[in-house]
Amino acid sequence: MEIIAKPHDAALDRATVESRAYAKATVRLLPFLFLCYVAAYLDRVNVGFAKLQMLNDLAFSETVYGLGAGIFFIGYFLFEVPSNIIMHRVGARVWIARIMITWAVISAASLFVKTPTAFYVMRFLLGVAEAGFFPGIVLYLTYWFPAKRRGRMNALFMIGIPIAGVVGGPVSGWIMNAFQGVGGWSNWQWLFLLEAIPSAVLGVVTLCYLPNGIRAASWLSDEEKDVLAANIERDNTGKTHGTLAGVFADARIWKMAAIYFCCMMGLYGISFYLPTLVKATGVKNALDVGLLTAIPYLCAVASMFFVARSADRTGERRWHFAVPAVLAGAGLFASTQLTGNIPLAMVALTVGTAGMLATMPVFWTYPSAILAGGSAAAAIGMINSIGNLAGFVSASIIGWMKDVTHSTNAGIYCVAGALVFGAVLALLQPRKLVNRAD
Template sequence: MTVATTRPAVLADKDTAAIYRKITWKLIPFLCLCYLAAYLDRINIGLAKLQMASDLSLSETAFGLGAGLFFVGYILFEVPSNLILQRVGAKIWIARIMITWGLLSTATLLVQTPMQFYIVRFLLGAAEAGFLPGVLFYLTKWFPSWRRSRIIALFMIGLPLSSLIGGPLSGWIMGNFHEVYGLRGWQWLFLLEGIPSVLLGVMTFWLLPNSVESASWLSEDEKQAVKRELATDEGEAKGGKHRLRDGLLNIRVVMLGGSTFPFC
């Protein structure tokens, strides 16, 4: 009588669930923190206006134009950014996005004229372009569609957290650091909220694997289990070609766009 000593090729459901809990804890808290930093760097301009507009003699029109140019850069570079992400890998490109936007956000403290303000805001939008869709694309390489909605919801917690933290934190910085070492409160705001993005970008190189295969914290059995689920999901998702109009007229897409419009 022969006794089997090898482990079964297919892991039980409870084992697979444990694998995905491990992946979730390894990826989502860090990505959520990155999203929080991204949104802080996006919304702090509105709070900086309290001091910045008068210091730089910016009119309401000039300030509004500068703030809006962020989204021009964001829209123009979002698709190219994600095309590059697919070529070079998530770890390198998401790190590049975060480091670049952190440096540009910090550089806002050097602005002295309206034109400099316009340029920095446009470049900041271009630098940050692709982060959110890039992360969502990255998650498709780890989680099959039937697990993804919960994971994306956990990741998106960074958005309300940034709104909750951003106002009090920015107000505290501007109130307590005003004129420290000769810098105005709004200059300290961009400095102290921009540097964390740079640091998180550097940390991405160590904390964010490019793929399941490169995750050193997964065993070979665990990697195979995840790849089987992803392969099954990909097979089920294959279908006919779709037109752009199909997506734009899809009621779910319209509802999602409407729900996120107030945050723009």
Template sequence: MSKTAYGDVVAQTSAEDATYAKVTWRLIPFLFLCYVFAYLDRVNVGFAKLQMLADLKFSETIYGLGAGIFFIGYFIFEVPSNIALHRFGARKWIARIMLSWGVLSGMMIFVKTPTAFYVLRFLLGVAEAGFFPGIILYLTYWYPSSRRAKITAMFMTGIPIAGVIGGPLSGWILNSFTGVGGMAGWRWLFLLEALPSIIGGIVVLMYLDDNIRGAKWLSADEKDLLHKGLANESEHIEVHSAKGAFSNRRVWVLCLCYFGIIMGLYGIGFWLPTLIKATGVADAFNVGLLTTIPYGAAAVAMVLLGRSSDRSKERRWHVALPAIVGAAGLVASTLVPHNVALAVGSLTFATIGILGALCQFWAIPPAFLGGVAAAAGIALINSVGNLAGFVSPYLVGWIKDVTHSTDMGLYCVAISLVVAAGVVLTMPKKVVNR
């Protein structure tokens, strides 16, 4: 290559990196913050449980069913919601999702009976359906697959950061607001943690752009560069229609894989405070502080995994190996039930593995799904996989009521993660490693 040609390549690469950096700084911090709010409102019931069950005389099974029924509503409305986002635009649809789930999450303060608990959790799932797959779809409007693993990982660190922020915050609210205004601490927890989502929904309407074409903060040259990157990627897309997404065997394989990973995610998400409390940590605020350790470590690991995956263009093992680590961490946590340091250490490995597998998984579907097929396929995978969000907490809760221990439940979750690791390795390398 001549010096001139080499210089042109360097200049083009520099301009491309600068443009994508501009897009990333504009979109990712805001979407990340929205996801923190979403995940916090979804799993804060795990902290409310520390007071709510005794206050309302709910059993572990009632809690598990209520925590999990969220995902039934989520499952039913996921695909229609994502297709609506593709049709009507991300700005209005994401704002609608955030406003409705914020209001419903705040309404949890009125729960007094198991029926009310079930109904509101179901409606919360209906309201939030489409948010996560919608954001994954939205990122495909801006980034080619070669950059998507790192970007997806950056966005999805919202899960562990919600734990880092939400743990101490939730524990503090439970301790500090109990009895204020004659209301229980867990009711204040739902009310106060719903407010950011409502505010965020309003901000979405003013801040977010539907696509590259509508971004006034990009120059014409920058828009052309971004469109060119996406056009080059579209040559490798195999499935473009919604019907093709539903009939594609690989989509259903990924549904099974994702189901196993989500079993792990909500095994951790809904039970981590309880598992830490069971080691002998009584104070809710201290429980919250200790949950920051697994989530903080996972946030760092997710970003490093994303960089590694994009650099090597390898996707399958970047999902499989973390899933196996997650399974091992869950099993190890059952072997040290009364040792706080060892239990938190084991749960940290479990959280790193589960969240690492989760974020790397989402680099795979857009590698062969495009257009409305991406909208339908991503939503289908997420909705079927998230049925595990119903199965996992209910299963662990039922097993705990029957055996008075979470161990057997955690073993079931660990097996699901190992199955997910095996399933993802059946995906052809030439399809997913891009």
């Protein structure tokens, strides 16, 4: 006698397949993407450690450093949207590999910098090379995970930022201590060379390892592919699939870009100047500076995942961005008032760093809640490129103000204010827009 499966049993079977498929995708993709982001972020911000010796060796002013650190984002801005659109068309595997290999070569070549002009050129080219990596991965995750899972997946990828700080701080400090004068090179030259190697290796591995999408994943069964693809198709229902011109004309995207700009003011203010801020508390040894900079980033790992998980569980996105942003601004402001008191200053810097980084996974659920396909590719690239101009602004402002006032405090006040303003803008977002997945 033929046994007919009950609808309830079929639903259970589908849920089992879905759970198994997402577990596979998470384990296969997120650790690798996380490692790639650690390498990317380390190459982007290791100039903050190089600064500790580079400025003396090359007789650069704080203004030169700030402009050079920030000019990275001009190249990044100009090539971000085209890069994301190209990736959407040619596939993630080849394009992400291309990005990683070229930025590794340029980062390593920065060791030959001798003049301010050469410094500016290399930082600009590094921005051009890296353009598209972060928004490309954010877009790539939308190919795999629906909105209700995306905050946590974003967090698992983006904790590469604090982990880069946890690992990169001590490693960079050790390189700065151990390699001074080796082979006739200064320690900052070795820093650029040695920290570029992981990116080059991972770029080559990407060509062999990363599937372009669900259908290209050999480690998923046909049934698992069907379930995941159906979920993405359902998730994209009702979202905008417009033109590039339509994306640029969409006021919602510009508002999101403004929020992200404020967020990035905080990120790069911390990234480029955290070693300097720690040193200002009275710590002199480069290795000790590196070890202490790891503390805020380590706490940020927990804050990012906790806030993203809470946002996914509740479906609430505005307050999950705003509260950490305000705490970040308060922490950075407090750190300027506590120089000379290392424990309290480190607590303040930890609150600032953990709060600021906790905003990022939540924010990146915003654009994918309303856009899909090519529109999402363009919008994510546009938001990220505009937002990352804050890296140029924050680094330049802090560097210039330090030359003028002989203190980083005024620049940090600007960064803290931007974070609070970003929180206000996030709360002004329509609830139904950003909480779409609840």
